[in-house]
Amino acid sequence: MRHDFIRYFAKFGLGRTVSRSRDRGKGRLISRLRLLAIPIGLLLLASPGRSQQPRSLDVDAIRAAVERALSAAPRGLQRLQSPSQAGVRLLDVGVEQTGGASHRITIDLSQRALTYHPAGDVETITDHVLASTAGLTASSHDVEYRFLVDGLPLDRFLPDPAPDRRTGTRAVGAPGRVVISAGHGWYHDETAGGWRLQRDYYWGIVEDFVNYDIATHLLAELRALNIDARPARNPDRSAGTGLSGHSRWEESAKYYIRDLGAPASVWDFGADDYSKDINSRPFYSNWIDSALVIAIHNNGGGGSGTETWYDTTNGHEAESRRLAEIINRRIVNAIRSRYNPNWPDRGLRTCNACKGENHWAKRPAVIVEVAFMDTRTPDNDALKDDAFKRIVAQAIREGLQEYGLVAATPPPADDLDSAARREIGIRVAYDERFRAPIDGSFGVNLTWDPAWELRWLDVDVTGNRRVRVFHVASRANRTVRYIGFSDPDTRSWIGWDRIS
Numbered sequence: 032m033r034h035d036f037i038r039y040f041a042k043f044g045l046g047r048t049v050s051r052s053r054d055r056g057k058g059r060l061i062s063r064l065r066l067l068a069i070p071i072g073l074l075l076l077a078s079p080g081r082s083q084q085p086r087s088l089d090v091d092a093i094r095a096a097v098e099r100a101l102s103a104a105p106r107g108l109q110r111l112q113s114p115s116q117a118g119v120r121l122l123d124v125g126v127e128q129t130g131g132a133s134h135r136i137t138i139d140l141s142q143r144a145l146t147y148h149p150a151g152d153v154e155t156i157t158d159h160v161l162a163s164t165a166g167l168t169a170s171s172h173d174v175e176y177r178f179l180v181d182g183l184p185l186d187r188f189l190p191d192p193a194p195d196r197r198t199g200t201r202a203v204g205a206p207g208r209v210v211i212s213a214g215h216g217w218y219h220d221e222t223a224g225g226w227r228l229q230r231d232y233y234w235g236i237v238e239d240f241v242n243y244d245i246a247t248h249l250l251a252e253l254r255a256l257n258i259d260a261r262p263a264r265n266p267d268r269s270a271g272t273g274l275s276g277h278s279r280w281e282e283s284a285k286y287y288i289r290d291l292g293a294p295a296s297v298w299d300f301g302a303d304d305y306s307k308d309i310n311s312r313p314f315y316s317n318w319i320d321s322a323l324v325i326a327i328h329n330n331g332g333g334g335s336g337t338e339t340w341y342d343t344t345n346g347h348e349a350e351s352r353r354l355a356e357i358i359n360r361r362i363v364n365a366i367r368s369r370y371n372p373n374w375p376d377r378g379l380r381t382c383n384a385c386k387g388e389n390h391w392a393k394r395p396a397v398i399v400e401v402a403f404m405d406t407r408t409p410d411n412d413a414l415k416d417d418a419f420k421r422i423v424a425q426a427i428r429e430g431l432q433e434y435g436l437v438a439a440t441p442p443p444a445d446d447l448d449s450a451a452r453r454e455i456g457i458r459v460a461y462d463e464r465f466r467a468p469i470d471g472s473f474g475v476n477l478t479w480d481p482a483w484e485l486r487w488l489d490v491d492v493t494g495n496r497r498v499r500v501f502h503v504a505s506r507a508n509r510t511v512r513y514i515g516f517s518d519p520d521t522r523s524w525i526g527w528d529r530i531s
């Protein structure tokens with residue numbers, strides 16, 4: 032069956048384009064069809080300040096990539112026939128240029144796509160298709176994917192609405208609460224009868240753990256500001272072995288959230304363990320009524336650089352997009368100024384419910400795809416470097432502050448002793464070598480320097496060692512504080528880390 036995309040846009044796309052133009056206040060109530068007729072030169076003039084040359088994406092290459100993806104089974108389903116062998120058809124692919132460097136890619140699949148996965152997890156196919164196009168969309172800074180199933184938007188096929196997820200016993204409405212969701216982790220593959228990581232190793236590292244490292248740094252950053260940051264995976268590297276037979280911190284979010292006491296509707300919703308894990312993260316954020324959800328991921332599909340995803344169908348599109356724009360810009364700017372001046376900015380990506388991690392969050396939610404696991408240089412190389420991961424975490428924290436996230440209770444400005452104790456404790460909590468602070472070791476020197484107050488706390492370190500962790504606060508502005516210490520193994524000074 033041949034599909035006429037002009038008809039689809041008239042039906043589903045045109046109204047959205049017009050209303051979004053209105054939202055931006057540009058008053059461009061131009062129909063898509065007329066926009067197509069405007070010469071490229073005018074499009075250039077209409078979008079000043081773009082450093083990238085507007086380019087249309089290669090629709091034939093995208094179509095061919097999607098066809099290739101459908102002719103190979105997605106990861107985890109290799110024992111099945113490929114989607115195309117199983118009858119999933121690509122009915123059509125459409126690419127529209129919606130702005131200087133903005134595009135909409137419409138991918139229409141046959142209904143068989145809904146049932147290809149034995150348990151009905153459509154995201155397996157959409158992720159597989161999306162990855163196949165990653166290398167072809169680098170020139171676009173704003174891609175809206177629109178998945179159709181036999182001509183109807185994908186989001187219409189998802190169960191709706193989900194049962195009320197806000198019936199938990201926790202206090203709701205605490206300001207500033209944010210869920211930090213490190214993507215993936217061990218899950219139980221029912222059909223293979225074993226535990227698997229959700230992604231593959233590339234040159235010695237695997238996304239499941241790289242995401243966790245970045246999230247760990249981010250949690251420390253946020254907690255140092257007294258922001259109520261809640262991890263979706265077990266934040267304690269010494270929490271022991273879980274049901275999977277692997278460390279609890281390596282396990283997917285579903286198990287941690289279950290152990291927190293969340294109701295089954297939060298962690299047991301989905302086609303299989305894999306999708307239950309994905310869904311548990313946004314449902315957890317709904318349950319604890321977090322202000323935002325930040326999912327940390329790394330990409331695949333052979334591109335390079337950073338992109339940030341949000342969902343156009345979760346009821347919080349505008350704020351999600353604002354959050355995505357801020358965080359993506361902060362990360363790219365930080366990497367370019369502190370690590371790699373040539374780091375590619377892939378910009379924003381969105382879709383109509385193709386990613387449950389965003390879609391099911393009934394609050395602003397973004398997925399950060401920091402770098403490509405499967406591109407060795409510069410991406411995979413950078414992801415092996417702890418300095419890179421810290422830079423990214425700091426940039427996300429700054430982005431959250433720019434967005435407007437504030438501490439649940441402001442740190443006491445007049446009690447720097449307790450602030451120093453707390454901040455030192457948080458700073459070392461995420462380093463496996465550090466154990467507990469040593470009672471009675473806290474010290475203060477207020478005359479150490481004309482500009483700075485000095486405090487310290489000794490911390491017990493594995494191997495019967497003890498490290499003095501220093502804390503300095505600016506006299507002129509006591510919100511400016513740093514922590515520094517000598518690495519217990521190398522004994523070299525790590526430098527001063529800005530903590531507020």
Ligand SMILES: [Zn+2]
Pocket residue numbers: 214215238328329330
């Ligand atoms: Zn991922």
